[in-house]
Amino acid sequence: MKSTLALATAALVATVSVGAAQAVTISAGAQAAQGQPSTVPVTQNLQNGDFLILANPAAGAGHVTGDGVDETTRWSFDFTSHPDYAAFVTAGTVGKAILTLQLSTQFFINGVGPWTDIAFPSDGTQGVFPGWAIPSFMNGTPGVWSRGEISTDLVANVGMTGASLMNWLTGFNGMFPMVYADDAVVVGARLELTTAPVPEPASLALLTAGLAGLVWRRRQQLAASKA
Numbered sequence: 001m002k003s004t005l006a007l008a009t010a011a012l013v014a015t016v017s018v019g020a021a022q023a024v025t026i027s028a029g030a031q032a033a034q035g036q037p038s039t040v041p042v043t044q045n046l047q048n049g050d051f052l053i054l055a056n057p058a059a060g061a062g063h064v065t066g067d068g069v070d071e072t073t074r075w076s077f078d079f080t081s082h083p084d085y086a087a088f089v090t091a092g093t094v095g096k097a098i099l100t101l102q103l104s105t106q107f108f109i110n111g112v113g114p115w116t117d118i119a120f121p122s123d124g125t126q127g128v129f130p131g132w133a134i135p136s137f138m139n140g141t142p143g144v145w146s147r148g149e150i151s152t153d154l155v156a157n158v159g160m161t162g163a164s165l166m167n168w169l170t171g172f173n174g175m176f177p178m179v180y181a182d183d184a185v186v187v188g189a190r191l192e193l194t195t196a197p198v199p200e201p202a203s204l205a206l207l208t209a210g211l212a213g214l215v216w217r218r219r220q221q222l223a224a225s226k227a
């Protein structure tokens with residue numbers, strides 16, 4: 001009885017110690033073949049490196065796929081080959097999700113772009129919400145390509161939950177489908193996921209001390225019952 005309790009307590013302390021390990025971070029990127037792609041007719045999709053730019057026949061007259069106007073772009077972040085992927089999934093919760101987009105556009109309204117754009121995890125059917133409403137962060141002249149980079153934390157700044165992002169990641173077995181729309185060419189993208197904070201060392205020490213106290217008291221009780 002006594003040894004069983006001691007073993008169980010040791011196992012519990014060991015489990016807590018593993019949980020107190022450093023936060024795990026995994027990242028994945030996607031890259032375009034061309035920042036100003038060779039365009040195709042508006043009725044055709046355009047694969048631009050890792051990014052698939054979807055045809056949009058509803059775009060206005062004169063538009064083509066790849067001009068960075070009224071276009072939806074899809075890709076997947078591939079975490080499957082990251083060495084810490086398994087450890088990340090085991091940790092169970094996403095605490096931070098830093099999404100970085102490099103955009104190239106020639107579509108400026110009142111000198112700013114992109115215009116009313118959005119990005120979020122999506123496989124084309126379902127998604128994780130709320131989406132990231134991307135502010136206009138580039139200045140430029142219509143018809144002249146400009147490039148810029150912007151980042152956000154999808155949890156802290158956008159309002160997606162860590163649980164829904166983890167479900168998305170595991171639901172696609174380490175692939176992480178994304179969508180962006182609609183007035184720029186996505187040149188590059190990166191997603192860095194970090195596990196949620198672990199218990200503070202102080203509270204962990206208290207927990208361990210509490211368990212040690214329980215073991216000591218149980219031993220005293222056992223000793224007393226044998227006396």
Ligand SMILES: [Ca+2]
Nearest residue numbers: 115116182183
């Ligand atoms: Ca737009």
